[in-house]
Amino acid sequence: MTIKHHIIDTLPKHPISRIGKCLVEMGKISIEDTEKILKKQNETGQRFGDAAISLGLVSDEDIKVALSQQFDYSFITPANSTYHKDLRAAYDPFSNQVESYRGLRSQLLFRWFNEGFKAVSFIASNRGEGASYLVSNLAVAFAQLGKKTLLIDGNLRHPRIHEIFNLKNKFGLSDILVDRVSVIDALQHLQDIPNLSVLSSGTVPPNPQELLGRLTFNQIIKNASTVFDVILIDTPAISDCSDSQIWSSLTKGVVMVSRLHHTSIEDLKVLKRSVDLTDASVIGAVVNEF
Ligand SMILES: Nc1ncnc2c1ncn2[C@@H]1O[C@H](COP(=O)(O)OP(=O)(O)O)[C@@H](O)[C@H]1O
Ligand SMILES: [Mg+2]
Known part of the structure; x- marks a missing residue:
């Protein structure tokens, strides 16, 4: 009996930007979403983050959080924090x-x-x-x-x-x-x-x-x-x-x-x-x- 291995390829077909990977890791977008974003990017020449925002898949805040993680920079959104608004x-x-x-x-x-x-x-x-x-x-x-x-x-x-x-x-x-x-x-x-x-x-x-x-x-x-x-x-x-x-x-x-x-x-x-x-x-x- 032969056993067939099915390798499920979860990687997108095209290389995505670091910010894209970060957004996937944060659970903000799916791998399928990245395809849509890349398509939009090709059509409009926008940056990955801007294309994702214009498709309504992420918010401006999500991009800032992703950027801050990428650069190892502490950045918090008011919604996920208990700090005073003064901060x-x-x-x-x-x-x-x-x-x-x-x-x-x-x-x-x-x-x-x-x-x-x-x-x-x-x-x-x-x-x-x-x-x-x-x-x-x-x-x-x-x-x-x-x-x-x-x-x-x-x-x-x-x-x-x-x-x-x-x-x-x-x-x-x-x-x-x-x-x-x-x-x-x-x-x-x-x-x-x-x-x-x-x-x-x-x-x-x-x-x-x-x-x-x-x-x-x-x-x-x-x-x-x-x-x-x-x-x-x-x-x-x-x-x-x-x-x-x-x-x-x-x-x-x-x-x-x-x-x-x-x-x-x-x-x-x-x-x-x-x-x-x-x-x-x-x-x-x-x-x-x-
Ligand atoms: N740069 C600023 N921009 C906006 N609001 C401010 C600023 N600095 C202080 N405040 C407001 O003024 C109030 C007093 O500030 P605080 O720093 O506690 O004063 P202090 O320590 O000099 O007594 C706080 O409610 C704070 O939100
Ligand atoms: Mg004081």
Whole structure:
């Protein structure tokens, strides 16, 4: 008796682009669909992704996700994520707004991180000027570049980082400072954004200044500097308290954050003077327009 082997050829008849393979792997299109797309491509001269969109087989979002996977780039759609809408760098990495975060990232790399420094504090004059928003998006941008990035919520009074990344804030920086948890256990790693780790603020303490004055505090940042390429710190606004000065002296570098038509020149002068009272330097200033 002879046994016939039937080899079922699942490969398309024509070679398909890498983006096509990615879309098949994602389950967005079938092998049969690729034939239709290739036919359309031949007729119109469009790119594979554009032809797939014009046939109504995939969405613009699907193409962005496929591209991001191809380039090993973390990109998330609002539908499949629980992050806050503020995290534009994750949801909409190709927008003009996020392009400006990449511009800021390059400036900080050239002026600061490539000079051997590891940490930067982001300080605003008043609450609501966009410091937490900026530093969160910038942290994603650094992680997307492949830098091992640590984002610390140094605002022990009005913390927001855990909310933006939808993380638990049961244990964080304040709990490490009172020995309630180890650094390893307090660090949270983001599955969708592989190079990013977050240290949330932790339990809101009654005595933030005293906690930040503890010796272990310096040690945490020193140790983190040996593990991470980039450490970004969100801090409380100057008009709220003087905690940010502690962060300034620790990181030695400060980015001043302000909001167009909201922050006054006088506010910025106060902020600059407060940094000058420490041994830190202002390495940049950002004006948020929103
Ligand atoms: N660049 C921006 N574009 C749009 N909305 C922004 C921007 N920056 C901040 N916001 C909004 O302003 C509010 C306050 O921002 P946040 O970063 O929490 O301020 P801060 O940390 O300075 O107190 C948030 O609701 C946020 O959505
Ligand atoms: Mg904030």
